[in-house]
Amino acid sequence: MKKIINNVEDIVPEMISGLVKTNSDLVRQIEGTTAVVRNDEKFKNNQQVGVVSGGGSGHEPLHAGYVGDGMLSAAVAGEVFTSPTPDQIYEAIKAVDQGQGVLLIVKNYSGDVMNFDMAKEMAEADDIKIKTIVVDDDISVKNSEFTQGKRGVAGTALVEKIVGGAARSGMSLDDLAKLGQSVIDNTKTIGIALHAATVPAVGHPGFELEKDQIEYGIGIHNERGYAVEKIQPSKKLAHELIEKILEEFKDQTGQFAILVNGMGGTPLMEQYIFANDVLKELDDKKIDVEFSKVGNLVTSLDMQGLSLTIMKANDEFIKYLKEPVTTIAW
Amino acid sequence: MKKIINNVEDIVPEMISGLVKTNSDLVRQIEGTTAVVRNDEKFKNNQQVGVVSGGGSGHEPLHAGYVGDGMLSAAVAGEVFTSPTPDQIYEAIKAVDQGQGVLLIVKNYSGDVMNFDMAKEMAEADDIKIKTIVVDDDISVKNSEFTQGKRGVAGTALVEKIVGGAARSGMSLDDLAKLGQSVIDNTKTIGIALHAATVPAVGHPGFELEKDQIEYGIGIHNERGYAVEKIQPSKKLAHELIEKILEEFKDQTGQFAILVNGMGGTPLMEQYIFANDVLKELDDKKIDVEFSKVGNLVTSLDMQGLSLTIMKANDEFIKYLKEPVTTIAW
Numbered sequence A, B: 001m002k003k004i005i006n007n008v009e010d011i012v013p014e015m016i017s018g019l020v021k022t023n024s025d026l027v028r029q030i031e032g033t034t035a036v037v038r039n040d041e042k043f044k045n046n047q048q049v050g051v052v053s054g055g056g057s058g059h060e061p062l063h064a065g066y067v068g069d070g071m072l073s074a075a076v077a078g079e080v081f082t083s084p085t086p087d088q089i090y091e092a093i094k095a096v097d098q099g100q101g102v103l104l105i106v107k108n109y110s111g112d113v114m115n116f117d118m119a120k121e122m123a124e125a126d127d128i129k130i131k132t133i134v135v136d137d138d139i140s141v142k143n144s145e146f147t148q149g150k151r152g153v154a155g156t157a158l159v160e161k162i163v164g165g166a167a168r169s170g171m172s173l174d175d176l177a178k179l180g181q182s183v184i185d186n187t188k189t190i191g192i193a194l195h196a197a198t199v200p201a202v203g204h205p206g207f208e209l210e211k212d213q214i215e216y217g218i219g220i221h222n223e224r225g226y227a228v229e230k231i232q233p234s235k236k237l238a239h240e241l242i243e244k245i246l247e248e249f250k251d252q253t254g255q256f257a258i259l260v261n262g263m264g265g266t267p268l269m270e271q272y273i274f275a276n277d278v279l280k281e282l283d284d285k286k287i288d289v290e291f292s293k294v295g296n297l298v299t300s301l302d303m304q305g306l307s308l309t310i311m312k313a314n315d316e317f318i319k320y321l322k323e324p325v326t327t328i329a330w
Helices: A008-021 A086-096 A110-125 A155-168 A173-185 A234-246 A268-284 A315-322 B008-021 B086-096 B110-125 B155-168 B173-185 B234-246 B268-284 B315-322
Strands: A027-029 A035-038 A050-057 A074-080 A102-107 A130-135 A187-195 A213-216 A227-230 A255-262 A288-295 A304-313 B027-029 B035-038 B050-057 B074-080 B102-107 B130-135 B187-195 B213-216 B227-230 B255-262 B288-295 B304-313
Touching (some): A008 A035, A008 A074, A008 B268, A008 B288, A035 A086, A050 A110, A050 A155, A074 A086, A086 A102, A102 A155, A155 A187, A155 A255, A155 A304, A234 A268, A234 A304, A255 A315, A268 A288, A268 A304, A288 A315, A288 B008, A304 A315, B008 B050, B035 B086, B050 B086, B050 B110, B050 B155, B086 B110, B102 B155, B102 B173, B110 B130, B130 B155, B130 B173, B155 B187, B155 B255, B155 B304, B173 B187, B187 B255, B213 B234, B234 B268, B234 B304, B255 B268, B268 B288, B268 B304, B288 B315, B304 B315
Parallel strands (some): A050 A074, A102 A130, B050 B074, B102 B130, B255 B288
Antiparallel strands (some): A035 A074, A213 A227, B187 B304, B213 B227
């Protein structure tokens, strides 16, 4: 394993330290934690509902890269592919609550769900109002190694963008939770891998594929997918993922949003070629794409591959997706 | 070779098509070319000097990702690792000239220098005022396979940011060229690779390194560097690059800017850990870093590795580095 790191056990604190030092106008670290919170002038006493997310590290820029005006109030980083602890999440909640309550955005993994739930109880004991939404956009497999139900993957970035925008606009905690759930219900993702990720503490790729093989339906923690097959041209890959995702949307009228998300080791060049094929096919199908985005938004360390997210949107979703935000990475 | 592409010969047009379709509010394609130009409302009749850059593809988001308000007016994409043709550059110049002239930002490779020079002559025949600056920030080797003199690498993004900001503020063509040259003279970069890039038309990595080896001083086209050695912890890598770069700056007082640039296949996690080590060492040396940035800004396809750029800055450089811009990728 070749990685640009020091000691394996220092990876997350050193990463957060690097992120905070290079973005001190946007974020600060919450003392004694690997959580970061907004540090901009607008944040102080902005009287909005706090929005907190977090999860295992290794998916950068998720979540810390999305902390800022119009998106997250704070983000909590666990060890690589490991849930953050309840006390760290609790500290983040306390750092952002301004009396309007706090919404927690949790990806659907058993550890995350449990630890965010414990932090919620700790905060409620302090009379902080908390609501939780659980993102489970990955439709490729029904259950997986670390989940009950579907996994939360790249769609999480879109949920954070929409909910964060609505929070900035002054939406109440109850309405934010409803909006977030509605976004989740309308957001579907499938990923493919050309090469698995190498977790630093493990030292080798999570699984092996032959030189001409890809895997459909992988997760962002090297969870296996639904098929291993020979790699196809980009337009055939796009067709496969689009067909699978559109099965989930009975009504294909109205507005849609898409995200082509790189897994960390795949060049932007390939992501744009794939996005071109996706948009061509959706255009042929007369599907109205009102928002699209391409890039390494929710990664899996050095995994080679990408995911496609399709969201059935409405005017409100599109408005918040398009609004400018001030974050490190959106 | 596993890549998410269709036909190798369609890579660049399909990539540009994907980029333009997913960012049509920011950029449009110049008909008959793989060049993109600003498409925002502010651009129309903004009476600023045009700023055009370009070069071979495979370095995304450079250059098209930096087209927008406050940065480039247009960007011209050649084939992978191949200069764009003079006629494409000429079309981009014509698309952005508003009577104030056009500055060309060229990376120092023989093909780019020659083709931008021919485009300059074509534009001058139309009475368009043109100045050219040539970026040669890579101090790791004196000459290289495709250059006379030093190569132009990641510092190019910083040059585009500063010059683009100054152009927006209304600076004249002559002053912009002087400013740009001054930025170039004060910008120094060295890169390291853990794994070479695979050019799609070639089908295999440009060079091979052993499982525990890295190469110091590589270029962004698989050009070889100055040493192949065993990988070291991040802080030792940071020390090696800092020492080499600081030899170039006799005067280490005043303000500095840094860029930690991922080569395309290296996770953001490792880039932040490395940035943390760089900033720690510069802080120990009492070097005042007033601006820092981390990310995949100037890549080399799927190369694993990163580069460090250090710029001796002044108030003007720092101001333009920090100003918000509206681009796909800054």
